Every structure is written in C-alpha cells, then in structure tokens.
Amino acid sequence: MKGRTIILDHIRGREAAALLVDGHLDDFLIAADAPAPGTIYRARADRPVKGQGGMFLTTPDGPAFLRQVKGLAPGAQLLVQVTGYAEPGKAIPVTAKLLFKSRYAIVTPGAPGLNVSRSIRDEDERDRLQEIAHDEMSESAFGLILRSACAGVDAEEIAEDIAQMANLAAQVLQDGEGAPERLIDGDGPHAQAWRDWTDPAEIVTKPGGFAEQGVLDLLDDALSTRAPLAGGGFLFIEPTRALVAVDVNTGSDTSLAAGQKANFACAKALPRALRIRGLGGQIVLDLAPMAKKDRRGFESALRAALRADSEETTLAGWTPLGHFELQRKRGRLPVSEVLK
Structure with missing residues (x-):
C-alpha cells in the first residue's frame, strides 16, 4: 500500500490517530489521562x-x-x-x-514579530505570506509564526486560522485573575493529527478504521522490544525507571563493516521507533562495534533523522564506555503504559 494514510479511531475507549506511510506505521497518537501538552x-x-x-x-x-x-x-x-x-x-x-498553535499559525503573545517558517524557501511565497500576516496582525501586539503548512494555501483560509488563534489568545490573557483553573485543554490525538500531519494523505474516520487498515497488528509489532533494521540488524528498546536503553545488534551480518552499517541504520530508524512508542527522557544507545573515526558520521546521520521528528531531542554525546546519550522531550506518554 503506497502513499500516506491518516486513520482516526479509538482504542479501548481512548481517542487515537495513526499515520501510515507506504503501509508502515510512521506515527501514533493516543489520549492519556494526564493533562495533554498545550493545556x-x-x-x-x-x-x-x-x-x-x-x-x-x-x-x-x-x-x-x-x-x-x-x-x-x-x-x-x-x-x-x-x-x-x-x-x-x-x-x-x-x-x-504561552503558544497558541493551529494548523497554519502559531500566535506568540510574549514574543512579538511576524515570521514565516524557514522551510518555505520560495521568495514569492514568503512575500505573500508576510502580506497575509501583516494584514491580520497589524493592530495586534502578539507575535505570529506561519507554519510550513501555509505553502500554497488560500489566503482566506490562512487569515481565518490566524484570527481564530489571535482571538483565543486575547480571551485567555484576559482571564488571569481568580482561583487556579484549567482554561484550555491541550489538543487530543485527532486535533493534533489535523494540526501536525499536514502532508497530503487519505483520511479514514469511520469507526473500526484501525482494524480495517491493519493498524492494530502494526501497533503490536511496533511496541515489541525488538525492532528490525535495514540490512538485517535489529534494535532492542527497553524502557527502565531511569532511562531508555537501546541495544544495537548486527544480526547475521559478520562482515567487517557490520557494526558501522547497523549503527547507521539505527540512526535512521531510531526517531520513528521512539516516536511510535511515546518514549522520552534519557536515551542511552549501546551501539555495535565501529571505528572511532565513524562516530562523527553517525552523529550527522542521527541529527539529520531527528530534524523531521516531532519531539525535541538533544544529542548529549559519547560516554567513556562508548555509549551515545540523548535527552528527549517527554511530549508523549509511553503507549505501553497508556494501553495497560
């Protein structure tokens, strides 16, 4: 199955969303009991x-x-x-x-200025979006970031999105007095999928979509502690109380370059593996043996793979024992805990 498919459904009474890319599970969101980011x-x-x-x-x-x-x-x-x-x-x-984030716009009350996503490189398109931003925010003290999803979108649709976020920000900022209270809930999985999965895709919303599209089977495979790598290697991903341990294995490959190949495959596959499982915090990689001269190339490959990831991740570096450490934002709860 080629192409992108977004399936919006429920699991065990919890709202959930899945993104399939060429038949593979690329991302998964599920509602948790704790307050969602953005609240x-x-x-x-x-x-x-x-x-x-x-x-x-x-x-x-x-x-x-x-x-x-x-x-x-x-x-x-x-x-x-x-x-x-x-x-x-x-x-x-x-x-x-505070950030007020939607599909096209992010309104920033504490950070004035009008900005367009750097991923939009066409100068004519940037000029068009700047004009829309100025028209909508000229009388506002709030800042604005126009997201990459704005590229090629009708001006009226973008303007409406900006106005909704600016109005919401104004309402919230006027409600700063009183007893502790939850003013806005963070986006649930369906709203977050609409907001962040903006590339063209087939949308499936009917009940039972997960079973029909094979998401449940893909999710079972994805949540296994073992994750396959290109070239025949594999990862073991095991969360503990203190950290997430990732062990890289070369599999049946016994060539001299087996360790290097498995580690570079790990760099490419790791962001998706952590994203689907909802894992964050301290991540420690126990890599396969490779020459020290290849470490810089591994870091570059991992940094490039993380660039498109939804969660902020910091590369902490190498330990004296040769492990590589990451610090990843806890933007999600582990799916295995939510589905206990």
Missing part, C-alpha cells in the same frame, strides 16, 4: 526551589513546576502552559511562555 492553567505560585531556580505551582490537576523563575512571589497568580508529561510522582512541567 493552559491559571495557576498560583506555591513555593520556590532554591538552587534550581524554579517554583512549584498549584493547579486544578495537581502540582506543577515552572523553571527559570525570576521575581515571582509565593501566592502570585499567573498563566502557564503544559510542555510535556511528568515522570510518575513528579510535578507537571509548565512554561509561562
């Missing part, structure tokens, strides 16, 4: 954390933690937005820099 609270400052430059906050969904706090006194009210999922027993991670 906005009116919160109350509780107590500072000395030495960490942070502040615990009170929200309707439990304690939250705000980093890099300056001039915020206990008892103060403020608006914050959920940035990811917390580890078990920890506070919800939040930021005071």
Whole structure:
C-alpha cells in the first residue's frame, strides 16, 4: 500500500490517530489521562526551589513546576502552559511562555514579530505570506509564526486560522485573575493529527478504521522490544525507571563493516521507533562495534533523522564506555503504559 494514510479511531475507549506511510506505521497518537501538552492553567505560585531556580505551582490537576523563575512571589497568580508529561510522582512541567498553535499559525503573545517558517524557501511565497500576516496582525501586539503548512494555501483560509488563534489568545490573557483553573485543554490525538500531519494523505474516520487498515497488528509489532533494521540488524528498546536503553545488534551480518552499517541504520530508524512508542527522557544507545573515526558520521546521520521528528531531542554525546546519550522531550506518554 503506497502513499500516506491518516486513520482516526479509538482504542479501548481512548481517542487515537495513526499515520501510515507506504503501509508502515510512521506515527501514533493516543489520549492519556494526564493533562495533554498545550493545556493552559491559571495557576498560583506555591513555593520556590532554591538552587534550581524554579517554583512549584498549584493547579486544578495537581502540582506543577515552572523553571527559570525570576521575581515571582509565593501566592502570585499567573498563566502557564503544559510542555510535556511528568515522570510518575513528579510535578507537571509548565512554561509561562504561552503558544497558541493551529494548523497554519502559531500566535506568540510574549514574543512579538511576524515570521514565516524557514522551510518555505520560495521568495514569492514568503512575500505573500508576510502580506497575509501583516494584514491580520497589524493592530495586534502578539507575535505570529506561519507554519510550513501555509505553502500554497488560500489566503482566506490562512487569515481565518490566524484570527481564530489571535482571538483565543486575547480571551485567555484576559482571564488571569481568580482561583487556579484549567482554561484550555491541550489538543487530543485527532486535533493534533489535523494540526501536525499536514502532508497530503487519505483520511479514514469511520469507526473500526484501525482494524480495517491493519493498524492494530502494526501497533503490536511496533511496541515489541525488538525492532528490525535495514540490512538485517535489529534494535532492542527497553524502557527502565531511569532511562531508555537501546541495544544495537548486527544480526547475521559478520562482515567487517557490520557494526558501522547497523549503527547507521539505527540512526535512521531510531526517531520513528521512539516516536511510535511515546518514549522520552534519557536515551542511552549501546551501539555495535565501529571505528572511532565513524562516530562523527553517525552523529550527522542521527541529527539529520531527528530534524523531521516531532519531539525535541538533544544529542548529549559519547560516554567513556562508548555509549551515545540523548535527552528527549517527554511530549508523549509511553503507549505501553497508556494501553495497560
């Protein structure tokens, strides 16, 4: 099955969305019980954390933690937005820099300026989008980013999207006084799929779409601890309480370049493997043996593969034992935990 297919359905009563590319599961989203990233609270400052430059906050969904706090006194009210999922027993991670994100536009109340996605390189198209941005935001103090999905889209459709996000931002910012309250829920899987999976695709929305399109079988394969690599190697991906361990194996390949080939295949496959499983935090790669001179090439290949990934990932570097470490944003909960 060639091409892209987006299937919107439910699993065990939870809203879910799957993206298939040429018949392979490329991304998967599922609703969790915890507040979704993008949720906005009116919160109350509780107590500072000395030495960490942070502040615990009170929200309707439990304690939250705000980093890099300056001039915020206990008892103060403020608006914050959920940035990811917390580890078990920890506070919800939040930021005071609010973003109002849709398919075409991101309105940034705390960061003025009108910008167009760098991935849109055609100068005429950039000029057209800048004109739309100026027409819609000329009287607003908010900033605006026009996303890559705007390319070639009708001006009226983009303008409507901008206006909706700007109006929503204005309404929320006027609601900063009062007891702790959830003001906006983060996008669910169906809304997030519409917002972020913008490349042309067939859309399947009828109930039972997962079973009909084979998503359930693909998901079972994807959630296995073993993931195949091009060339016959494979990965073992095993989450622990402290970190996610990834072991690279060469399989049946016994050539001198087997380790290098398996590691480069890992670099290409790893973002998808982590994305589908919903894994984040500390990632430690136990790579197959390869010469130190190939390390830079591996890093470049991994960085290129992560460029198109939906979750922010930092390459931490090599350990004395030759492991490679990543720090990945917890933008999702592990699918295996959600579907327990």
